[in-house]
Amino acid sequence: MSDISSHVPAPPPEWVRNFAKTGLTAKGVVYCLVGVLAFMAAFEINGNSTEEASREGVFRLILQQPFGKALLAIVALGLFCYTIWRFIQGFIDTEHQGHDTKGVGKRIRYIFSGLVYGSLAFLSAKMVLGSGGNSGGSSQQTLASKLLQQPFGQWLVGMVAIGITAIGIYQIYYGLSDKYRKKVRSSGLKSDIENKLIQMGKFGYLARGVVWLVIGYLFLQAALKANPQEAGGNTRAFQFLEDSSYGSFVLGAVALGLICYGIFLFMRAKFQPIGAS
Template sequence: MSTVIVRDHRDAIEKGARLGYLARAAIFIVIGFFAFRTAFAGGDTISEREAISEIIATPFGSISLVLLVIALPAFAIWRLVQAVLDADGYGTSFKGLATRAGRLVSAFAYSFLAVYVGSILFGVSVGGSGGGSQILERWAQVFGPWLTIPLGLIMLGVAGSQIGKAYTGSFLRFVSLPPAQAAWMTIVCRMGLVARGIVFAAIAVLLLTGASRWNAAHPPGLEDGLEEIGSWPYGWLLLSATGAGLIAFGIYAIILARYGHIRSPDISSALK
């Protein structure tokens, strides 16, 4: 009896993770499209929340909204399993713990997106007028500027990690690509990882050079990073390449959803 239950929760986590990767793919493809379009035709880059709004504004928006409400919490749970239970086998070395910490941050980020999507579905406000938000903002006014430098260094480390994965191909150990498509899929995955690394590098630049402008309550995100890239020399070219790369990262997420190794550990045993 217990064996069946364990198998069921592992299957549920795997299916939820794959659905979550598809939701992640949709978000990054939309963000990448707007960045690419902005480089050539003007307009604005968009954030993850705005990408979600664009997705649910499509003719299939109602269905997409329901799927996102299911997929984003499921992906947050998978990230939590990766971080806490070391589902990917990174171990307890410094590099392994740093990678798992990144998974934990990702779990929180997708949890916030899940709350945002749920608020749209159920019509609940998640604005910043609550007491908790006011406490965070007051705390950030005192300590926020001091935290932007360490956070910027972390973002720089994440950027290097993403580009390093693309260069070494270490991400390939987490997927089983079909031999006939492996060549082009690998190229797309590398492009996506490099583009995401560039965006993280841009966010790091914003944090490290403008500590007085940012605080823990309102840190720069993807949208700000893309705007920063657009302001660099030959920014339109870099922004268009990064936008195309983020679309590639979305395709990478689709590849992970289909061919990724998703092996949840036995949660029941781990919690004993």
């Protein structure tokens, strides 16, 4: 029995579990609010535009609520917890991905995710303290501009475009393949409720994939035209969708998908098994 028990993974420390669940909840809040703002922008509810439908816009919205600074501080702390959890997954390999090419790729993805949400945690913390949130231009345009100034700059921006597009394709594949279901296995919910929430996850991953594909296309345009102003993030992607044929309905559908993804993250926070080294 002792030989068997030595191969059974130990349960994660309680603080790791708390970091993961707090982080997933905070991420879910952000996605739900981004989806709400994007939906309002799609149909011009209360005069909202796609400019407000960004993560920075979400932070401003939270600040405008009663006890807004306290609420945003909680969200910032949650995003920081998510960042730490992603770094733990990537550097310590608590998910046992291994050291082969596939495993290392997944661990790099965890670390990249941690960096992204770490920057969001930093931005939200700055806004709580009364600074930040008013920088000119987007971070994506800044990145494109710096890359274009390097030798073979257009090729570098093109490579970023390919990488972002690959992420979008993978998000759509991940949703259609139902691989995301393993994140909430054995949730213990009634089957009909669980199925509805899982379908929300599928819709959410598809919506995320669409947004990533549009961002990849915008970077490709920046590369082809050698113009960093062509690049953009969520806000530009939402504007691109809104300007397309039947744009309001397309953007509205993507916005609902992002809300569904946020709800699915709440489900993950409740039921996802958390790995340990």
